[in-house]
Amino acid sequence: MIRIANAQGFWGDSLEAPLEQLRGGPIDYLTLDYLAEVTMSILQKQYARDPRAGYARDFPQMIERGAKEIVERNVKVVANAGGVNPETCGEAVAAALNRAGFAGRMKIGVVTGDNILNRLDDLLARGIELRNMDTGEALETVRSRVRSANVYLGAFPIAEALDRGAQIVVTGRCSDVALSLGPSIHEFGWKRDDWDLLAAGVVGGHVIECGAQATGGNCQVDWETMPDLAGIGYPILEAEPDGRFAITKHPGTGGRVTVAGVTEQLVYEIGDPRAYITPDVIADFTTIQLQQAGQDRVQFWGIQGRRSTDFYKVSISYSGGFKASGTMTYGWPDAYKKAKMADQILRTRLERLGLKFEAIHSEYVGANACHGDFLSGEPPRDLAEVTLRIGVRGSDPVAIERFTRELAPLALNGPPVVTYPSGGKPKVEEVVAYWPALIPKTEVGAAVTVREA
Amino acid sequence: MPRVQLRQIAHARSGDKGDCANIGLIALRPEHYPALAEQVTAERVKEHMRELCRGRVERFELPNLQALNFLLYEALDGGGTVSLRTDAQGKTLSAALLRMEIEI
Numbered sequence: 001m002i003r004i005a006n007a008q009g010f011w012g013d014s015l016e017a018p019l020e021q022l023r024g025g026p027i028d029y030l031t032l033d034y035l036a037e038v039t040m041s042i043l044q045k046q047y048a049r050d051p052r053a054g055y056a057r058d059f060p061q062m063i064e065r066g067a068k069e070i071v072e073r074n075v076k077v078v079a080n081a082g083g084v085n086p087e088t089c090g091e092a093v094a095a096a097l098n099r100a101g102f103a104g105r106m107k108i109g110v111v112t113g114d115n116i117l118n119r120l121d122d123l124l125a126r127g128i129e130l131r132n133m134d135t136g137e138a139l140e141t142v143r144s145r146v147r148s149a150n151v152y153l154g155a156f157p158i159a160e161a162l163d164r165g166a167q168i169v170v171t172g173r174c175s176d177v178a179l180s181l182g183p184s185i186h187e188f189g190w191k192r193d194d195w196d197l198l199a200a201g202v203v204g205g206h207v208i209e210c211g212a213q214a215t216g217g218n219c220q221v222d223w224e225t226m227p228d229l230a231g232i233g234y235p236i237l238e239a240e241p242d243g244r245f246a247i248t249k250h251p252g253t254g255g256r257v258t259v260a261g262v263t264e265q266l267v268y269e270i271g272d273p274r275a276y277i278t279p280d281v282i283a284d285f286t287t288i289q290l291q292q293a294g295q296d297r298v299q300f301w302g303i304q305g306r307r308s309t310d311f312y313k314v315s316i317s318y319s320g321g322f323k324a325s326g327t328m329t330y331g332w333p334d335a336y337k338k339a340k341m342a343d344q345i346l347r348t349r350l351e352r353l354g355l356k357f358e359a360i361h362s363e364y365v366g367a368n369a370c371h372g373d374f375l376s377g378e379p380p381r382d383l384a385e386v387t388l389r390i391g392v393r394g395s396d397p398v399a400i401e402r403f404t405r406e407l408a409p410l411a412l413n414g415p416p417v418v419t420y421p422s423g424g425k426p427k428v429e430e431v432v433a434y435w436p437a438l439i440p441k442t443e444v445g446a447a448v449t450v451r452e453a
Numbered sequence: 454m455p456r457v458q459l460r461q462i463a464h465a466r467s468g469d470k471g472d473c474a475n476i477g478l479i480a481l482r483p484e485h486y487p488a489l490a491e492q493v494t495a496e497r498v499k500e501h502m503r504e505l506c507r508g509r510v511e512r513f514e515l516p517n518l519q520a521l522n523f524l525l526y527e528a529l530d531g532g533g534t535v536s537l538r539t540d541a542q543g544k545t546l547s548a549a550l551l552r553m554e555i556e557i
Contacts, residue, residue, distance in 0.1 A: 037533070037534075038533065038534050134471060134472070134473075213466075218466070220464040220465065220466070220547070220548075221464050221481070260464065260479070260481075263479050263518050263520065264464065264465070264466040264477065264479065265466070266477075266518060266520075267466060267477020267478075267479065267515065267518065267520050267522050268466045268467075268468055268475070268477060269468040269469065269470060269475045270475065270477070270522060271470065271475065271522075271524060272513055272522075273513050273515050273522055274513070285515060285518075286514075286515050286516070286517055287517065288515075288517055288518065289517065290518075320534075320535055323535075323537060325537060359530070359531075359537060360537075361530065361537035361538065363538065363539060365539060369538075369539045369540070370539065370540050370545040370548075370549070371505075371545065371546075371548070371549040371552070372504040372505050372549075373504065374503070374504040375501075375502075375504065375505075375549050375552055389539060391537035392537070393531075393535070393537055431534060431535050432534045433531075433532075433534065433535050434471055434532065434534065436471060
């Protein structure tokens with residue numbers, strides 16, 4: 001049995017969780033997921049400005065803080081912190097180990113090959129169209145606005161880095177579940193056609209990939225009595241060579257591991273449960289069996305999988321124009337009415353200015369912002385306050401910029417009992433849009449390097 | 454037959470994939486799953502969520518987990534990074550579904 005602990009569900013998750021996972025009890029592997037889709041385009045932008053940037057800087061900092069435990073407890077670490085610059089991230093990790101006084105104590109593996117930004121024109125020229133999976137459109141329509149293009153690699157390159165002795169493995173874009181499936185492949189010698197075993201690894205990886213969402217965080221069942229959310233433990237996957245596994249957490253930590261909470265995570269963002277497609281296997285979530293096996297422990301078995309497709313998924317980001325959103329808060333009495341009137345006034349002014357937008361969206365935080373008018377119903381008249389949140393989106397940054405100047409005046413020239421955030425006008429942001437596509441696996445080669453730190 | 458709001462017999466979690474919202478709906482007790490499977494159809498979910506979801510609704514069954522999974526197409530105003538909504542990633546749509554009433 002091996003213990004795989006996850007301590008990062010996205011870049012921005014708890015900075016303390018990795019250290020708590022290292023210190024709170026025995027683990028063999030620590031996995032950290034830093035790359036949401038939007039992260040890749042941000043990192044690509046940083047890399048364009050500075051060729052030494054483009055990776056998750058939190059990661060080497062975490063390695064420096066946790067170096068002692070990583071060395072003394074011989075924990076292996078797998079993270080997709082490499083972003084669009086995994087090699088430099090690997091060097092930063094070596095420098096962090098050096099600063100912590102542990103130079104020359106371990107090998108660092110780096111997985112590359114996911115970044116196809118510089119190959120796009122060559123691929124298109126050879127007839128690899130990279131059509132949008134959702135709309136069927138050809139990439140040509142947005143080619144000039146593309147910001148990043150990364151293939152979701154599988155778990156075998158990670159396993160190879162571990163096979164070659166790496167104690168820390170840094171990757172660029174890979175499937176989220178690869179971070180924990182790679183260690184199981186390495187430890188148990190699972191083969192590329194062990195479909196059921198790989199599927200079990202995928203399901204286990206899916207349960208822990210969003211961190212504390214598997215241990216009682218964001219859980220709707222008994223949330224009011226959830227023990228010590230302030231000290232919530234992050235999930236640990238106890239994997240067996242035959243594919244059975246358990247989900248648990250360190251003793252003494254907050255939260256809860258229950259069938260209810262784990263099932264919420266199982267159905268999170270899975271699409272068709274009979275065909276959860278990953279680069280390595282298609283997992284069938286309708287075959288999952290699970291049961292409570294003691295306090296804070298859920299046992300899994302029976303999972304089946306089948307051969308994956310001949311394609312990798314590619315995540316391409318492109319510039320989709322600009323947007324800005326701002327707020328004005330209206331107080332009792334008749335807060336909702338006042339906010340609605342302010343919205344009408346603002347829209348009239350935008351129209352008179354002749355500003356053109358692709359979309360204007362207004363919502364009333366406190367009354368209907370989450371679920372819309374129809375489901376939220378008419379708000380009570382005595383609401384203490386309502387915040388008008390209005391946003392615009394369009395291709396012309398000048399029009400968006402002009403919009404941001406129209407909110408604050410409402411404080412003096414609109415309905416009464418109003419306040420607005422200090423800190424000035426809303427910021428104009430570039431919209432990064434996504435273009436999911438497929439690429440034949442034969443077009444992609446992952447490369448693994450392993451070096452002494 | 455008594456009508457109940459789904460929140461009394463089910464729980465849910467939601468998220469996004471591009472402009473598509475994904476809502477997993479789980480029976481709080483196994484005996485409530487048949488009522489969910491029979492009454493919380495793709496058509497009813499589309500009707501219920503019509504203000505937010507401009508596209509179709511697709512439903513998948515997971516009887517092993519006493520759960521249903523719904524895909525709501527064109528439900529996020531363009532998707533996570535494009536959307537102007539507070540809930541650009543559909544994280545609260547789980548609870549929006551739990552407002553639905555069914556008979557048990």
